[in-house]
Amino acid sequence: MKKIRVLVAKIGLDGHDRGAKVVARFLRDAGFEVIYTGLHRTPQEVAMAAIEEDVDVVGISLHSGAHMTLVPKVIKYIKEYGGNPDEMVIVVGGIIPEDDFEELMKMGVDGIFIPGTPIEEIIDFIKKKVAEKKKKTVA
Amino acid sequence: MDVDEIVRGLLNGNRRALARAITLVENDYPEGKDIMKRIFKKTGKAHVIGITGFPGVGKSTIVSKLTQEFRMRGKTVGIIAVDPGSPFSGGALLGDRLRMDGIDVNKRLWLDSGVFFRSMSSRGKAGGLSAKTGDVVRLMDAFGFNLVIVETVGAGQSEVDIIEVADTSIVVLMPETGDDIQINKAGILEIGDIYVVNKADLGGAEKTVKWLKSMLLLDDEAVRILEKMDHGSHNESVNDEILTDKLEKKAKDAIDRWIPPVIMTIADIGEGIKELADTIEKHREFMEKSGMLKKRRTVRVSRELLDLIMEDVKSRIINDTSLKFEEFVNRVVENEIDPHTAAEKIIEKLIFSKNSDTTL
């Protein structure tokens, strides 16, 4: 059976990757294939990795406060490199003010997880969303 | 994307098509088989390099630096990094990509159109290589990469698997402290075309190199002694004809044989990488000139074909009820028939069954 593939990406200048690594490990234990990018990637690099690795989920972790500029860039470059961001589940994690949620969702983000979200919630969300998107693309 | 789109895309440099093809092949979808059939004629050109060794010795770092070096030499590079999956969850944490240098160095591998990187889980297959790695190599080959590098974790005898896909096998080691048990037990001396002692900055590297070289030379010496014994049995009469034969054989041996070089590197800072790249190119040349490349590929394909046939035969026997597999099983359990006769009867039925003569 095909495993759900997840890219866990760190973008920008912040050097906090403990949270991302912990989530990555939990996702692996939930049976996902997790590709970790390491720190300080650019939106372009993350977009290209998402395409080459043919992932179902792109998880972007940011603590720099630059999410409103960096997240749409990732989505833009996925398109530019020939990918289809609508086929992928895009989730953002980190310190994101609630005021930004709506706009991020409008940009194409499927889920936002602030620190302290139970890991089961993230896992269930991913499973559900991946299944939904797959149905849509097959139809 | 449907199969037509993927095949066309893959053969025309569309990276997303290549990525999707890999997914379909890796997961054993019927479309994957279809794609493999249609791209096969375009394969066989790439030089396939395997890199194996224990976790943490620096394989991914070497792959990154080596890729930069080959890019400077004008070669394009496809990379497959195979990591072991978790035996408990079936999931995997694939972290080789993070060693690939990104924007912070002169060569931006992540965005280089001459580089394609794919992480794979071995999915619990003993041997470190996913069962589908060989086909993924072919996809990259058909896409047009000059080199395909396969990184796999070796732990125990499993490194042997790298031979199944690589034209050039590289074994990476670290300077050994204490005794050399690790290297000895792993059968590592059998499989390398090139040996790398990485982390030479840590000290003790010279000793490991020396030890490795002596082991590899010893192997060579052993072969020579065996050869001498062989000739000795034909009596000692120094006949001109025999002498010329011997000399010719020796000359031929020199072409046929490759004594694995041992190279010291500090992959972190790129030291020794040029020499490694030179040696890889030299090995490829040797493989071609000596006919070894064809030989190795012949062995590999015959094994692959047999595997495919066995797989097919098994699934036919289990799925074709007219062969009465289960009935035969029961009869053996009831002591009515012995397993050898039962197997012969099933094979006979299979050969003469209607389903088997529809193709060809």
Ligand SMILES: Nc1nc2c(ncn2[C@@H]2O[C@H](COP(=O)(O)OP(=O)(O)O)[C@@H](O)[C@H]2O)c(=O)[nH]1
């Ligand atoms: N001291 C030293 N460390 C190195 C060298 N090459 C790689 N490393 C480090 O060794 C660790 C493991 O490297 P990696 O390439 O991931 O090893 P792999 O598991 O074999 O792929 C990393 O922290 C590297 O930075 C080297 O030549 N010297």
Ligand SMILES: [Mg+2]
């Ligand atoms: Mg590695």
